[in-house]
Amino acid sequence: MARLGIAGGMIVALAVPYLIRSDFWLGFLITVLLFAAMGMAWNVLGGYAGQFSFGHAAFFGTGAYASAILHIGFGLNPWLGLAAAAVAGGLVGLVIGTLSFRYGLRGSYFALITLAFAEVLRILANTAEFTGGGVGLYVPLKVGVANLQFESKLGYYYVALGFTVLSLGVGWALERSRLGARLMAIRENEDAARALGVDTFMCKLQAIVISGALTGLGGAFYTQYYLYIDPGIAYGPGVSVEILLVPIIGGLGTVFGPLLGSAVLHGAGELARRLVGDAPGLSLIFYGALLVIMVRFLPEGLMGLVWRLSRRRERAANA
Amino acid sequence: MTAQRLLDIRGLRAGYDGVAVLHGVDLHVDAGEIVTLLGSNGAGKSTLNNNVSGLFRPYDGAVYFEGEDITGASSTHIVARGLVQVPEGRRIFPNLTVRENLDLGSYRRARQHRASNLERVTAIFPRLGERMTQIAGTLSGGEQQMLAIGRGLMAEPRLLILDEPSLGLSPLLVEEMFALIRRLHVEGLALLLVEQNVVQSLELAQRGYVLENGRIVLSGQATELCEDPALRRAYLGV
Ligand SMILES: Nc1ncnc2c1ncn2[C@@H]1O[C@H](COP(=O)(O)OP(=O)(O)OP(=O)(O)O)[C@@H](O)[C@H]1O
Ligand SMILES: [Mg+2]
Numbered sequence: 001m002a003r004l005g006i007a008g009g010m011i012v013a014l015a016v017p018y019l020i021r022s023d024f025w026l027g028f029l030i031t032v033l034l035f036a037a038m039g040m041a042w043n044v045l046g047g048y049a050g051q052f053s054f055g056h057a058a059f060f061g062t063g064a065y066a067s068a069i070l071h072i073g074f075g076l077n078p079w080l081g082l083a084a085a086a087v088a089g090g091l092v093g094l095v096i097g098t099l100s101f102r103y104g105l106r107g108s109y110f111a112l113i114t115l116a117f118a119e120v121l122r123i124l125a126n127t128a129e130f131t132g133g134g135v136g137l138y139v140p141l142k143v144g145v146a147n148l149q150f151e152s153k154l155g156y157y158y159v160a161l162g163f164t165v166l167s168l169g170v171g172w173a174l175e176r177s178r179l180g181a182r183l184m185a186i187r188e189n190e191d192a193a194r195a196l197g198v199d200t201f202m203c204k205l206q207a208i209v210i211s212g213a214l215t216g217l218g219g220a221f222y223t224q225y226y227l228y229i230d231p232g233i234a235y236g237p238g239v240s241v242e243i244l245l246v247p248i249i250g251g252l253g254t255v256f257g258p259l260l261g262s263a264v265l266h267g268a269g270e271l272a273r274r275l276v277g278d279a280p281g282l283s284l285i286f287y288g289a290l291l292v293i294m295v296r297f298l299p300e301g302l303m304g305l306v307w308r309l310s311r312r313r314e315r316a317a318n319a
Numbered sequence: 320m321t322a323q324r325l326l327d328i329r330g331l332r333a334g335y336d337g338v339a340v341l342h343g344v345d346l347h348v349d350a351g352e353i354v355t356l357l358g359s360n361g362a363g364k365s366t367l368n369n370n371v372s373g374l375f376r377p378y379d380g381a382v383y384f385e386g387e388d389i390t391g392a393s394s395t396h397i398v399a400r401g402l403v404q405v406p407e408g409r410r411i412f413p414n415l416t417v418r419e420n421l422d423l424g425s426y427r428r429a430r431q432h433r434a435s436n437l438e439r440v441t442a443i444f445p446r447l448g449e450r451m452t453q454i455a456g457t458l459s460g461g462e463q464q465m466l467a468i469g470r471g472l473m474a475e476p477r478l479l480i481l482d483e484p485s486l487g488l489s490p491l492l493v494e495e496m497f498a499l500i501r502r503l504h505v506e507g508l509a510l511l512l513v514e515q516n517v518v519q520s521l522e523l524a525q526r527g528y529v530l531e532n533g534r535i536v537l538s539g540q541a542t543e544l545c546e547d548p549a550l551r552r553a554y555l556g557v
């Protein structure tokens with residue numbers, strides 16, 4: 001049943017660009033997919049392992065800059081740039097993870113450390129020469145599939161779709177793996193996990209590296225899609241908040257939560273923009289309000305709601 | 320031929336943030352024994368456990384397990400060697416199912432025997448067998464304690480440390496819990512039983528230690544300890 005649903009969903013996802021044929025809506029779907037994939041990356045660390053990061057921009061930005069700099073400065077092919085960005089994001093994860101987990105930072109302390117890392121990187125990117133400083137970097141326009149630049153949004157859509165499938169696939173595999181079980185044990189009760197002999201440091205480190213690598217990949221996609229990156233976009237708190245909202249809205253520690261969350265978040269965002277216009281800072285207020293509402297009324301996210309409703313229906317059917 | 324020495328703690332000093340709680344503790348457990356560690360609240364019993372099982376690093380002294388020096392080793396290594404602790408206060412994973420909790424007990428050790436160990440645990444704790452898919456946080460207090468012990472058993476321990484297994488259980492359930500512990504012992508498991516329940520623990524154990532303010536103030540055969548006037552005065556009020 002679930003498998004049938006997934007296969008059906010895949011077919012729809014593949015066919016959708018031929019059905020809607022609107023550049024605006026295709027762009028909207030690309031954003032939804034990109035943030036679904038990065039939301040799942042956050043979910044690996046935050047949802048499954050229970051380590052909430054407020055600074056995923058550190059990975060996103062590093063991936064974005066890595067692919068841009070390697071392409072502009074060293075002529076690296078952008079497809080390989082995706083891989084390089086994943087490596088770069090994973091390395092940043094390794095550094096942040098080693099420092100914070102080695103010293104036993106948990107909960108809000110860990111969240112603050114990630115936030116601080118993203119901010120430091122933003123300031124560095126603003127001043128450094130090779131990042132183009134505050135001006136940012138432009139990726140030269142050279143349309144061609146080999147160059148990961150597409151004439152229409154169609155190409156980007158399929159790359160984003162591939163990214164989302166990869167990311168959700170990682171989540172799916174994680175749920176069935178020993179690492180996933182250990183991460184959930186850490187989330188539930190870290191001390192008890194240690195008493196069972198779980199190497200909590202190594203497990204959390206693996207989680208943050210996977211999470212950082214996938215988010216870095218998202219950053220590289222962003223660079224190729226907009227062909228421009230600057231410190232505020234790359235390392236700003238906006239990206240961090242957007243990435244963490246996606247799984248919190250959709251459902252922490254679930255495979256399809258991030259996809260659902262991203263669709264709802266960006267759908268609601270679009271609606272809000274149409275209703276009240278695009279004033280600066282408005283989106284952050286909107287995100288804040290959404291976060292409060294979710295945590296207050298739906299702590300298990302939309303997937304939790306889906307669960308509860310389907311169970312109620314089952315019970316009604318059995319009665 | 321003396322019995323095989325499983326756990327040997329010598330001159331253990333430990334504490335938190337530089338402040339010592341344990342001031343030189345000597346304690347040992349031999350194969351096939353139940354040894355009980357008694358002491359009032361805050362005596363340092365859990366501190367001893369946590370330092371023996373690698374959750375904290377002792378300041379001084381040594382811990383040997385089956386002859387190997389495990390002082391300051393990681394909990395990962397210590398569990399892999401077969402020294403398993405069931406921490407105080409039912410530290411289960413509340414949002415995972417009973418089955419998932421049990422599986423997690425065998426990730427570091429005895430993974431190949433998971434199926435047979437699962438059978439064994441459900442034979443010992445039939446209540447768990449009936450509730451495999453239940454979310455662990457919804458178990459009753461006694462069932463949660465059973466789950467914590469069952470999870471420890473999944474690793475096929477050579478020595479099992481139970482930190483206050485009777486904490487917060489009704490008198491009837493305490494009886495049941497002690498009967499289960501006796502059964503584990505009859506099946507050949509060595510146990511270090513940390514308890515405040517003096518009478519029942521000494522009935523069960525062969526030997527006992529009394530910890531006060533971080534020092535062992537009394538130790539010996541359980542039958543002798545039962546008769547000790549100082550112990551009777553301090554813990555039984557007679
Ligand atoms: N994580 C910790 N950080 C600082 N001090 C601690 C910590 N854990 C325990 N202590 C202190 O160490 C002392 C001994 O505590 P411990 O938990 O070992 O006592 P206990 O004998 O197990 O008591 P109980 O029977 O109540 O469980 C207490 O004074 C306690 O406040
Ligand atoms: Mg204690």
